[in-house]
Amino acid sequence: MHILSHTLKLHPMQKRFLLTFFLSLIVLPAVWGQAKKPTLMVVPSDRFCLSEGYMSTFQVQGTEKSYPDYRQALQKDDELRLVITKMGSIMANRGFPLKDLEQELKSLETQQAEQMVISSRTSGAEIYESPIDRLRRTAKADIILDLDFEIKRQGPEKYISFNLKALDSYTSKQIAGAAGAGKPSTAASADLLLEEAVLSYMDGFNAQLMEHFNNMFDQGREVAITIMTWENAPIDFYSEYTYDGITDELGFLLEDWLAENSVKGRFTTATATESRMKFEQVRIPLYFERRGRQRAMDTRRFVNQLRKFLRQAPFHIESSIHQRGLGEAWLILGEK
């Protein structure tokens, strides 16, 4: 820098600017984090499973209930596999490799078997798994690509009716969609028509997904937060506190916190009772700073800030976080 300033005869202000510029070039890549990438998975729709007969029936408290049997659908349906493979290759090409439902189901089964046989060498203790861990051991993704298609006939011609929805797992909102019927053909095989349908719709579908991501970068990630109380908690959401000179019910003070900490103060209170508050459409920032470094934010991290806020005076409320994925978390007040 000294040689540079000497040869170029720089003004001290210019020197300072150059120094800051070069330093920022070195430091910025190290501190700038990247947003958490959502996972995507193609799941055959309930209608598809029902119409193709891929359903399993269980007795739930004396009532017969039917659920989609994804394993059966993936093992038996060639056309479904073809569509998933085609979609997978297109999405991987766009930088979003899909989670494979079939592999996910297999992996869960293997994990369960392995967990049952693993024990510690010292005491022979088994791996601890709470009932909630067991319940949550299911195939899941942040964005579900709900797929439905049908090969229809019109006289001698056949055509494909195609319906694809991208659903946010946490807000249940449809963030992209593609639906329509393909060109009827007498000669083309069903496989070819299906391939055509996927190729035809995926560009428009991906453009909508991209629009959703751009909106997320602009206005924050949209998540859902539920705050509940343990049954033995000494407080409820009607309990009154005085915080920052304002005396109000805990529920309203929580809304104040969200208004201050969400992006542009955006959230909706969906439920507000004495024992439960549900906030939807909460826009959380994509990054937070930890030890001088930008890191990607998820709902668990965001709710952790609320947990720390409630631990302080005047609340002194202990609570525990239960993560339900990248975009949903529960905070249960009363104790850990």
Added chain:
Amino acid sequence: MKKMILLGIFFTLLLSHCSTRKNMKALWQSPYNIEIETLGVGHDGTKLVKAWANARNPELAVIQAEKNAVAAAIFKGLPGGNGSAATPAICPEQNKLEKNASFFEGFFETGGKYLQFITLTNDGMPGGKDRIRMSSGYKVGVKATLAYDNLREYLEKEGLANPMDQGF
């Protein structure tokens, strides 16, 4: 008096004719005024299209039609039809062309880089309904295969289009 009225009518007609010509010229010169149709679903990453162009002779019109097809994929998007859904533009942002004029001038130079992303279904001169004699030249329609995915990836690398996983 009669002379004056006739002169008035003459000038009014002349002015309106000039204004129409000006409007038509602006329309023809607009980079967004592209006549294109989708012919069907292409193979992986490609689009089958038919693009039209006007020029003094058919050879120039074919060259312009090729450029039009690539420009439509970049700035306008391709319309749906013949069993294919509509394809969004690779650069849907407003004024992308104007903001990056120097890049696109080089890209769309005759014999330029755009040729890497378009293949004509045959190199013969279009005939019949695809070659229309106009008062000022020819209007020609060419059938072509657009390497849409390759074009998108190229523009992403050049920083002119946003990749889908940008920011993650």
